[in-house]
Amino acid sequence: MRRFCHGARRWLCGERPALCPERSNCRGQGGLDMTISAAMSITDLRPTLLARLRPFQSTAFRHGPHPHAGPLLSYCSLDRERLSAISIDEPLLSIVLRGRKELWQGDLAEVLTPGMAFALPRGLVLDVVNIPDDRSGIYQSLILSVPALPPAIRPLAPAARIDGFAITLTPDLVESICHAAVAVADKGQSQALAGLRLTELLWLLQADPAGRHLMAGDLVQRARWLIAAQPDRAWSVDLLAADLGTGASTLRRKLTAAGWPFRALLAEVRIQVAHRAIGAGASVTQAAEAVGYRSRSHFTQAYRAVFGQTPGGRVIDGERMENARAG
Missing domain, CATH: 1.10.10.60 (Homeodomain-like)
Known part of the structure; x- marks a missing residue:
């Protein structure tokens, strides 16, 4: 089993991704109806989130991770890649910036498009497909790992089952995601401010079923x-x-x-x-x-x-x- 070691800043422990033959045809496999997730508000906030996060879009088009600062990084793929049995070692909040991501976990399958945010809990094992967009030929996501919860955030019991990964965007959540990303990425900012922004973000995510994955604790x-x-x-x-x-x-x-x-x-x-x-x-x-x-x-x-x-x-x-x- 390969481990997704964002906290150690290693891309799949330095190994190339494993091909996932059973996902070679990602639509219709196993009788699953693979549809675009509807986890968004009635007012589509994806374009707003993408515009606010444009400074994080990579211009150095290399395959793999692009660290910003602390627990924040971007991940780029220049080819369609299928990663089998990825194990998440730290809770992750991620936003798709370019291309498309497919997540497979048991009978659950989700497609995530640009501007969609999603959360993955610690210890989750799943298959991932990263698909570059047709225009730029790039897949990119912005990833914030949460190795430890701030003191003000109460750890929650892990969910008995996972029904989805995509987070429903709200205007407050879009603002908080952007503020947290900027504060964490700015090396000149105090750690106290970055901690406050992260606490604010996690506080808002407690109201979202998928966002609550980030707060799971033993x-x-x-x-x-x-x-x-x-x-x-x-x-x-x-x-x-x-x-x-x-x-x-x-x-x-x-x-x-x-x-x-x-x-x-x-x-x-x-x-x-x-x-x-x-x-x-x-x-x-x-x-x-x-x-x-x-x-x-x-x-x-x-x-x-x-x-x-x-x-x-x-x-x-x-x-x-x-x-x-x-x-």
Whole structure:
């Protein structure tokens, strides 16, 4: 199985794409009715999105990836290519800029045309056909990988089944896609701004069934987010299981199997939240109370277990850094 390694900036791990003989005739195979996806608003926003993303259209017509910055890249194909059993290692938001893309996953088949956005979840295995357009002889897509969700975005349970990949465009979503692409691609922009733009985009995509694929998280990720959102809550396995929609014994067993027994996970997440609070200027006492510790000695012990130093050492290190910057 080949892996689609966008995060590592490798094009199919440096290998040429595998031919997919069973997709050689991409229409009508297996009795499937291969039609253009209708995932668009009544007002067709595809031309608007394409016009706004024109600066990202490649002028260096090379086959393969064209990195912009960070997790953003363009992908070009100069020939029709059929890629078999591609495994997605990071969630991807992509927009077709030129040509046509066909996605095949089991009995699901979609055709995506220029200006259409689509989302692929982590771990998905599918067949892909990239088809250059007749005029330019180029297929191109803009791809934004989402290796980790921003803290404000809640991880969602993976969908039981995937009914489609295409995202329904709205005016707000078109604006957000363009703002996020520009912010991520501009190396002169602060990472904080790029993070805010990505958070805004993912927030809007939560309302779209296909867009929600990008927010899928495993059980540990979802448990971490819930604890971090309310670190001072008197968490128990029963409470956490209820919020996750599963049974307490099932949760305990799955967390342990993943290497995170409940108590260890609870302590680690709380200490990470406290660590960030201290870095932002909170006192040790304020940080400890904010994450549910009533005993400073217990907090110090837990902090040392995670970071190898006392929280007081973190404060001193921070003060030294500020003094160095001032000097």
